[in-house]
Ligand code: RTP
């Protein structure tokens with residue numbers, strides 16, 4: 001059993017749709033525990049830095065514009081295979097390709113405005129968690 005931590009964002013479209021609780025419910029139902037959480041409104045610099053790996057992609061500028069368009073929730077999720085599990089319940093990037101019952105199939109409106117972000121590897125999870133949270137903001141769950 002591998003207990004992992006992953007980094008998650010509820011994106012501005014989902015916050016605007018008022019489905020934060022609904023998404024948190026899906027994390028909990030999937031056995032993922034929230035060990036850190038906060039709402040924030042990304043600056044241009046924060047969004048550009050977070051998505052730096054996509055800098056050369058045509059969707060980078062509109063992605064940064066979208067991600068700075070309103071408040072987001074950022075959280076650290078902990079659980080067995082949390083990285084893969086979270087991506088599984090999010091569904092494919094394009095909501096039209098996402099399996100029914102996933103966050104993106106059920107709640108997202110487009111390939112860009114797709115409700116949620118989840119780290120895609122152990123390396124990106126640790127980088128992304130550290131980008132938004134200091135160690136003392138993460139509360140290990142012992143029961
Ligand atoms: P994420 O990083 O947000 O968890 O999503 P992902 O791994 O499924 O997708 P990724 O390829 O990392 O892309 C990051 C985010 O950029 C937006 N995007 N737009 N062709 C497009 O218009 C396009 N492709 C990607 C999405 O918001 C995607 O989640």
Ligand code: MG
Nearest residue numbers: 117118119120
């Ligand atoms: Mg990604």
